Amino acid sequence: MKKIYQVVTIFMFLCFLGSQINFTKAISPGVSPGNEFIYDIEYIFSSTNQSIVIPESLLDLNKTDYYQVTITEIVEKKVSFQTKWGFINGTEIEGTGSINLETGIAGVGDFWAIIGSNLNTGERIHPIYPDHIFINDTQIRNYGSGGNRETNLIDLTFTYVDQEDPSIYFVEYSQTYFDKQTGMLVELIDSTVYTDPVATETLTWKIKETNIWVVPEFPSGLIISLFMISSLIGVVYYKKKNKINTQQTFPK
Numbered sequence: 001m002k003k004i005y006q007v008v009t010i011f012m013f014l015c016f017l018g019s020q021i022n023f024t025k026a027i028s029p030g031v032s033p034g035n036e037f038i039y040d041i042e043y044i045f046s047s048t049n050q051s052i053v054i055p056e057s058l059l060d061l062n063k064t065d066y067y068q069v070t071i072t073e074i075v076e077k078k079v080s081f082q083t084k085w086g087f088i089n090g091t092e093i094e095g096t097g098s099i100n101l102e103t104g105i106a107g108v109g110d111f112w113a114i115i116g117s118n119l120n121t122g123e124r125i126h127p128i129y130p131d132h133i134f135i136n137d138t139q140i141r142n143y144g145s146g147g148n149r150e151t152n153l154i155d156l157t158f159t160y161v162d163q164e165d166p167s168i169y170f171v172e173y174s175q176t177y178f179d180k181q182t183g184m185l186v187e188l189i190d191s192t193v194y195t196d197p198v199a200t201e202t203l204t205w206k207i208k209e210t211n212i213w214v215v216p217e218f219p220s221g222l223i224i225s226l227f228m229i230s231s232l233i234g235v236v237y238y239k240k241k242n243k244i245n246t247q248q249t250f251p252k
Contacts, residue, residue, distance in 0.1 A: 030117025038209040047199035113185030150180040
């Protein structure tokens, strides 16, 4: 293939310029040591071009059974955690990590998806970091007891172009939902549409269990093959492309 693919973390694209609104708020953690969050992940790739070869590393990651994050320590704005990556064959990979909620900068580890608690629409998620990413909307979604959970949405769109051939580009659409009370990720829907070769890939992941609130049980038929998390959770992009447009979508 003409293109070279590479996996990048979702944290990287959250660091691009988003909006021009300039509301800030003091960030405070909404999680506590002992809080646990377990996720299901799904990756789908489709194309009419049968010559496309999906990297073996991505196919292997569909053998994931679960990914668990356990909060271990809170020091001011820094949240530390342990992770456990379980596979269908019974093997597990354990790790540790941390993230600064004011800057969004992650320490050693492979998980990033925690923001401050009780943020409102229009407020920055990282007030002292120049990424200018804001909460787009607060919605009630089905992640909690009784089917009601307040979630904060970050809605981003990115366009990338081939430097050598501007007719070749791809567009990425990302919707990330965080539980408003805790600031923990509850759902991600990330779709990328390519023009050459023509293809679409969609990455979704969704919380399935936590010891903070009751998560409705998903029908087994809806839980499909699982993908990767954190630094391995990412989007496929062209190695030699540059971002030409970034847009954060706000409700009208």
